[in-house]
Amino acid sequence: MNLLQIFEPGQTPMPHSDENEIAVGIDLGTTNSLVAIVKNGKPEVLKDESGNCLHPSIVAYLDDGVVLTGNAARQSAGVVISSIKRLMGKGAADVKKISGNIPYKFVESDGIIRLDVAGKQLTPIEISAEILQSLKKLAENSLGKTIAKAVITVPAYFDDSARAATKDAARLAGLEVLRLVNEPTAAALAYGLDKSLEGVYAIYDFGGGTFDISILKMEKGVFQVLATGGSVEIGGDDFDREVFDIFLWQARNNSGRSINPSALEIKEILKTARAAKEYLSDNESGKFSIIIEGSEFQVSITKEQLEKSMQPYVSATLDICEQVLADAQVSRDEIKGVVLVGGSTRAPLVRQFVKTILGREPLSDIDPDKVVAEGAALQAEGLTRGSDNLLLDVIPLSLGLETMGGLVEKIISRNTPIPVSKAQEFTTYQDGQTGMVIHALQGEREMVQQNRSLAKFELKGIPPMKAGVARIKVIFAVDADGLLTVSAIEENTGISQVVEVKPSYGLSDEEIKAMLYASMEHGRDDIAMRLLAESKVEAERLIIALESGLKDDADLLTSDEIKEINKQKLQLQKSLEGNDREKILSNTNALENISANFAENRMNKHIANSLRGKQVNEF
């Protein structure tokens, strides 16, 4: 009998890697999220109880403290939060820029933004963690085991802050991140393995809230990213808003006055706009009805109108393609094919543009919504069980330091393969200077203000020397997840400092720990819920095992025994419909007891089978 061990939050030691332990692949999308595993060498996206593979990345906070996610959240009455991915790793200044598009109240403290949600102030990390937690639960329910490890995908163009935020969200959700993998790279892995692609390919990934393009060379199991680029500001959501504007304009024209939809109506109209956008993929025009200020309006849109409004966004993606091709030093002729990823690549206009610009008929034989999750699952499998394939990825944006006059000195340029570590020497500019501010930045521009600030710290205690004598070596190290650590050392004296880049917009370890405690506090009721869920998982696992046993080895039982087992199974299934944990436990126990003999006999039969025909000396 094992005693339960209790650990500080975040301190739980890694369990010994168990042969049967499963690591999942998670595509944490702006609009939809997916979770997948590898079964018998094939990736498989897991479905929820209603059979859905795509789970809306929506979190609803109800007044009574209940938190809902996915489809349940969409239909709920609470404060509903969507597209939280767009805020991952963002600071207060960024939010001001984009807040026009986000209908939430923000609270700002120490540069960290929080959303004011039903009286609680939540960081994007906590909200994202809810989505991850629900995906974790879904996988646990579907597989009947605890899931503790995951590969999570991020847009290739995610900067360091957004990557760190994603990793923190996973930690809060109780998931150890084996690796953050770039979405296009994951897609390439899924395609490369399934269709055995070889050569140079472009992965054009146009999702709900982000656009990425990566050029990869695939050769004998190596997936080498040559260059990547993108934007976290272009996505299919923009098309919805364009259609929304067209509808609103028509309704205002029809009513002859300036009518304004309520927040709830906006949500509904956006939903209609999205449906209209999807409808026009296969139709020339459509009529829809929307409700504003309580009255119904008939609106219509043609494919031509939609495509005209989409054009600027699609053109913007193609400018980025040009840049990335140049960075990869690959000409169009060298590209063997283009792989389409993301829901927005369903739009005929997008396909047509890609075909003209990249000169290849795009590939989309793997569902563009699922391919990233499948790639993530393959990578998770590879990392836990070993693999003959290797992903060699790059850093999407240059990393640098602030120097005199607000200029940025690049230390690691974009598209450098990771992991990477580079050092640069700096010196003091004043006689007797004893401190030096190290300000790490990410981006391609010349000036500090035009780039993203990642971290700022001060190297103190430099002994006073003449200007230019001190030798300060700053080392940037980027790991395989694309996360940066900065350290600085004064080489004459050996004074050093190391910073894991996090503070600017992320949460400190202390804050994460506090959140884990808090979630335990709030979670007393959760514990009951979790125990109930666990008892259900356990019961379902038993039922599944029994059913497959009965199918294969019914001959080991008398018909009376079968009847008995089925009766108790039915009893257990009935109790599973309710929420009485005690009843489920006792029924599970009862079923376990009456089937114990059967289980033992099956075991003996299989051992006997596998021993049959073998000589003693083979053992």
Add this chain to the structure above:
Amino acid sequence: MRRLFKKFQIIKMTIKTPHCWQCNIEIKQTDLFCPSCAKIQPPAQIDHFTRFSMPHDFDLGIKKLEVEYFSLQMKLHPDRFSQKSEKEKMVSMQQSVSVNEAFETLKKPLSRAEYMLKLQGVIVNADNSTHKPSQEILLESMETRERLMEANSPDEIRSLTIETTDAKFSAIDSIKQNFTHGKLEEAAQNTIKLRYLEKLSEEIKAKKI
């Protein structure tokens, strides 16, 4: 005195011959894995060519380099150690970083030439450079830059692009010859020239008409 001497010997030994961090047996500097316990070992202090077991040849064959690069990363990349101890993860990251750095340096003709010169004490690309550009290179680059500034038709840009590309190829060819014949001075000048041409290419690309 004897004890001091003994101590000194031990220190010297640990510097000269590396030992496996896990089982402490003596290993070769270039061993990637301990021959006894199979644990991954930190990167050896060797030059980039030796890391890929390739000769110090400017004309190294990019395909061959790539094959060596992939095969080393297949063994050393952190993805191979995701279920291993923290120490092994860290060592694998150091190894992978060294392999990436070596590949990035040798991949492109310019950085490869600069690196080969540096190995022989000739520095052409830093503040403390030992060689400055010749008068001829300075004049030539000033002229081309003027032409670029005054260029105002796509045709002019196109011919500048072609000229620069040709000049780059010929500089690379000269560097190859210089290294084969051991002419370091000429190699240094041609490398400086190649750097100017690379920068010029960037500027031509950036110029919009």
